[in-house]
Amino acid sequence: MQQVNKLTPFFENLNFERDDNTMVINFGPQHPSAHGQLRLVLELDGEQVVKAYPDIGYLHRGIEKMAENMTYNEFLPTTDRLDYIASTSNNYAYALAVEKLLGIEAPRRAQVIRTMLLELNRIISHLFFIATHALDVGAMSVFLYAFREREFAMDLMEDYCGARLTHSSVRIGGVPLDLPAGWVEKLASFCAKVNHEVEHTYEALLTENRIWKMRLENVGVISAEDALSWGCTGPMLRGSGVKYDIRKEEPYELYSELDFDIPVSDRCDSYGRYRLYMEEMRQSVRILEQLIPMYAKTEPQLMAHAPQYISAPKEEIMTQNYALMQHFVLVTQGMRPPKGEVYVPTESPKGELGFYIKSEGEPYAYRLKCRAPSFFHTGLLQEILVGTYIADVVTIIGTTNIVFGEVDR
Amino acid sequence: MRKYTPKDNVQGKSYYTDRFWVAPRVPRHEVEEGSHFADVVKALGRKAKESYVEIGQLVVHIKASENFNVLKTLKESCGYTQCSEQSAVDYLAKDGEFELFYQLLNISEAKRVRVVCRIKKGEAIESVVPLFKSANFAEREIFDMFGIKVNNHPFLKRILMPDDWEGHPLLKTYPMIGDEFASWYEVDKIFGKEYRDVIGPENRDPARIDRYDTKRFSRVGYEVPFGADISEGEKENPIEYSETVLVDYTKSSKQLDERR
Numbered sequence: 001m002q003q004v005n006k007l008t009p010f011f012e013n014l015n016f017e018r019d020d021n022t023m024v025i026n027f028g029p030q031h032p033s034a035h036g037q038l039r040l041v042l043e044l045d046g047e048q049v050v051k052a053y054p055d056i057g058y059l060h061r062g063i064e065k066m067a068e069n070m071t072y073n074e075f076l077p078t079t080d081r082l083d084y085i086a087s088t089s090n091n092y093a094y095a096l097a098v099e100k101l102l103g104i105e106a107p108r109r110a111q112v113i114r115t116m117l118l119e120l121n122r123i124i125s126h127l128f129f130i131a132t133h134a135l136d137v138g139a140m141s142v143f144l145y146a147f148r149e150r151e152f153a154m155d156l157m158e159d160y161c162g163a164r165l166t167h168s169s170v171r172i173g174g175v176p177l178d179l180p181a182g183w184v185e186k187l188a189s190f191c192a193k194v195n196h197e198v199e200h201t202y203e204a205l206l207t208e209n210r211i212w213k214m215r216l217e218n219v220g221v222i223s224a225e226d227a228l229s230w231g232c233t234g235p236m237l238r239g240s241g242v243k244y245d246i247r248k249e250e251p252y253e254l255y256s257e258l259d260f261d262i263p264v265s266d267r268c269d270s271y272g273r274y275r276l277y278m279e280e281m282r283q284s285v286r287i288l289e290q291l292i293p294m295y296a297k298t299e300p301q302l303m304a305h306a307p308q309y310i311s312a313p314k315e316e317i318m319t320q321n322y323a324l325m326q327h328f329v330l331v332t333q334g335m336r337p338p339k340g341e342v343y344v345p346t347e348s349p350k351g352e353l354g355f356y357i358k359s360e361g362e363p364y365a366y367r368l369k370c371r372a373p374s375f376f377h378t379g380l381l382q383e384i385l386v387g388t389y390i391a392d393v394v395t396i397i398g399t400t401n402i403v404f405g406e407v408d409r
Numbered sequence: 410m411r412k413y414t415p416k417d418n419v420q421g422k423s424y425y426t427d428r429f430w431v432a433p434r435v436p437r438h439e440v441e442e443g444s445h446f447a448d449v450v451k452a453l454g455r456k457a458k459e460s461y462v463e464i465g466q467l468v469v470h471i472k473a474s475e476n477f478n479v480l481k482t483l484k485e486s487c488g489y490t491q492c493s494e495q496s497a498v499d500y501l502a503k504d505g506e507f508e509l510f511y512q513l514l515n516i517s518e519a520k521r522v523r524v525v526c527r528i529k530k531g532e533a534i535e536s537v538v539p540l541f542k543s544a545n546f547a548e549r550e551i552f553d554m555f556g557i558k559v560n561n562h563p564f565l566k567r568i569l570m571p572d573d574w575e576g577h578p579l580l581k582t583y584p585m586i587g588d589e590f591a592s593w594y595e596v597d598k599i600f601g602k603e604y605r606d607v608i609g610p611e612n613r614d615p616a617r618i619d620r621y622d623t624k625r626f627s628r629v630g631y632e633v634p635f636g637a638d639i640s641e642g643e644k645e646n647p648i649e650y651s652e653t654v655l656v657d658y659t660k661s662s663k664q665l666d667e668r669r
Contacts, residue, residue: 056568056569057567057569057570062585064579065585068421069585070421100464101464229491231493231541231542231547233493242516244519249519333423338433338435339435340434340435341523342464343466343512343521343523354494354512356510364422364423366498367496369496375546376543378546379542379545408569409569
C-alpha cells in the first residue's frame with residue numbers, strides 16, 4: 001500500500017506490469033476529443049478498456065442554484081450557457097416551461113420565428129457534431145467544410161439577435177424582435193446550400209468512405225433496452241431503433257402543423273447515428289422551407305398579451321401610464337407565476353431537454369431542475385466503453401455528442 | 410433594528426411583497442375515468458396516496474419506502490420504461506422534509522408520470538438503479554447536491570463537486586456565493602489551513618479588485634506612483650499629451666526647406 005503525502009503523491013500505475021497488467025490512464029479533462037471538460041479514468045488491459053469511469057464537474061457553475069436566486073426573466077440569458085452549441089434550444093425550453101406554468105401561449109408570428117430558430121440551431125449543432133466527430137476520427141477536411149456552412153448559419157443568427165453563440169433570442173411569452181428585412185430570403189438560400197452540401201460534401205466524403213466505415217461500424221453498440229434504461233434520448237435513442245421524437249409525439253410550438261419525418265436506425269452503432277444526424281439536417285431544412293411561407297401570413301404581434309406577467313410593447317409603455325406601471329413592477333420585482341410544478345420536455349439537438357420548475361408563487365423559482373440529455377449520455381459511457389479498444393473511445397465520445405455546459409450545469 | 414433574515418433559507422427573496430397577495434395555484438385536475446392515467450392509478454392501487462393531473466402529466470404521491478415497488482409496477486405493468494429525470498426539492502425550512510420526484514416516460518403512449526415522495530431529514534431512499542440505469546448518475550447528483558443518502562447504490566460518490574467538498578450546494582441553507590469552506594477551498598488544499606492568515610482574504614480570490622491597490626492596478630485618466638497610499642484620496646494628476654506639430658506640406662516649399 002502506498003503512503004500518500006505531499007512529498008510522495010499517489011502513483012496510479014505503480015503496479016503496472018507486476019500485478020494484473022492493467023494500466024490506469026486519465027483521458028482528459030484537457031483532451032481535444034473529450035468535447036469539453038470530461039475526465040475519463042480508463043483501466044486498460046493492453047489496448048482494451050476494462051473499466052471506464054467518467055468524472056464530471058469540471059465546468060460546474062451551479063446554474064440550478066443561480067436559478068433559485070434570480071427572477072424568471074433574469075435567468076433566461078443564463079440558459080445560453082447550458083448547451084452553448086445551440087443556445088436557442090435552451091432558451092426556448094426554459095421559456096416554454098415558464099409559459100406552461102403561466103398558462104400563456106406565444107402569438108403566431110413568435111411561434112414561427114421560434115420554430116425557425118430552433119431548426120436553424122439544430123442544423124448548427126448537427127454541423128458542429130459532424131465537424132468535430134469527423135475530426136476526432138481523423139477526417140480533417142469535413143471539419144473545414146462543415147464549419148464553413150456553420151458560419152453561414154451563425155451569420156443568420158447574428159443578423160437576427162446580434163450574437164453568434166449566446167443567443168438569448170427567445171423571451172418568456174414570445175420573441176423580442178421581428179425578423180430583419182431580407183432575412184427570410186437569406187434563410188431560403190442557406191437551406192438550399194445545406195441540402196446541397198449534406199449530399200455532395202459530407203455524405204460524399206464520409207458515407208462510403210472505407211476508413212470512416214471501419215472506424216464507426218459496430219462501434220459503440222447500444223441495444224434499445226439499454227438506451228431506454230440509461231435515459232438516452234434524441235439521436236442516441238433513435239439510433240437504437242426506438243422511434244421517439246418529442247416534436248412528433250408530444251408536439252409543441254408549430255410542429256404539429258409541419259410535415260417532416262423522424263429518421264430511425266436499427267443498426268445501434270455509431271455509423272447508424274451518423275446517418276441519422278445527416279438525415280435530421282435534411283428534415284430540418286424541410287421544416288424551414290415550410291416555415292418560410294407561413295411567416296408572411298402572420299400578424300405582426302410578437303409577445304403574448306398577459307399584463308400580469310409580461311411587459312406591454314415598448315410603444316404602449318411609452319404612451320400609456322398603466323402599461324408603464326406594469327412594466328416597472330415586472331422589471332423591479334419580476335413576475336410571480338402561480339404555485340405549482342411543471343416539467344416540460346423539448347427535443348433539443350442532443351435529445352430531451354426538459355425544465356422542471358417548482359414555483360411557490362414567488363418571483364424566484366423555488367427549484368429549477370434542468371434535465372440535460374448529455375448528462376445521461378455521459379453516464380452511459382461507463383458501460384459502453386467497457387470491452388472496446390482505446391482507439392474507439394474517441395469515436396464513442398464523439399458519437400454521444402455531449403456538451404459539457406449541459407452535463408455540469 | 411436590523412432586518413430579520415431567516416437562517417434556514419438564504420436564497421434570493423423579493424424585496425417587496427404585497428401582504429394581501431395570495432398566489433393562485435396551477436389547476437390540478439382529477440384523473441379522468443377510462444383514460445390511460447386512470448389505468449396507471451388503478452395499477453398502483455393503495456400505493457398511490459394522492460393522484461391528480463397537473464399540466465398534462467399525472468402526479469402520484471407515494472410513501473418514500475415504497476419507491477422501488479411503485480417504479481417497478483410502473484415499469485413492468487404500465488410501460489413506463491424510461492426514467493427521464495429524478496431529483497429533490499428542499500423543504501427543510503418549511504416542513505423539515507425533502508421532496509423527491511421521479512419523472513417517468515411511457516414511449517408507446519407518449520405519456521409522462523411524476524412520482525413524488527417525501528423523506529425526513531437524515532432519512533435515506535432506496536436506489537432504483539436495478540430498474541433504471543439512468544438513476545446511477547441522477548442519484549449521485551441528488552446525494553451531491555442535497556446530501557440525501559441512497560441505499561444500495563452501486564457507487565454513491567459526489568459527482569459534480571470535488572470529493573473532499575463540505576456542504577451540499579442546493580440546500581436552501583447554502584448561500585449562493587458559497588460558505589467559509591468554499592471561499593478557502595483552494596488555499597486550504599494547496600497550502601494548508603495554517604496559510605489562511607498568511608494569504609489573507611485579499612489574496613484569496615485572484616479576480617478580486619482593490620481600488621486602493623496601486624501595486625497591481627493602474628488608474629484610467631491619471632497616474633499614481635507605484636505603491637503609493639491613496640486611501641486618503643488621490644492627488645490630481647492630469648495627463649499631458651505631447652503636442653503634435655501639424656505641417657501642411659502642400660502649402661509651400663519654404664516650410665519644407667525650413668524643416669530640412
